[in-house]
Amino acid sequence: MSKVVLYSQSDCPPCEFAKHYLSDKGISYTIKDIKKDKNARNELIHKYQSFSTPTFVINDDLVITGFDLEKINEALSIES
Structure with a gap:
């Protein structure tokens, strides 16, 4: 299984869509919020x-x- 990291931020509609899409497809992922985590933003x-x-x-x-x-x-x- 692939390791997936999703860089996201609040008030980002495409980010929310991405989270829902991955969840709906049963893909586990880690969220890194670039507004809350300065290290994630720098990374x-x-x-x-x-x-x-x-x-x-x-x-x-x-x-x-x-x-x-x-x-x-x-x-x-993922099959479309």
Whole structure:
């Protein structure tokens, strides 16, 4: 099973949609809220070179910025 980290923030409708989508598909994931956690924000920017949410990090190396359904489904082997 893939390790999924979702970088998110409050008041982000695409982030909420991403959480619901992963939950509906039975994918376990860890949320890192960049507004509540300065380390998560720095990690998102410096380690993954992303400046927006939602950002998905799958297995510590695949970064998907934004809710790109096709890329997410492919990376997590989800049938559409």
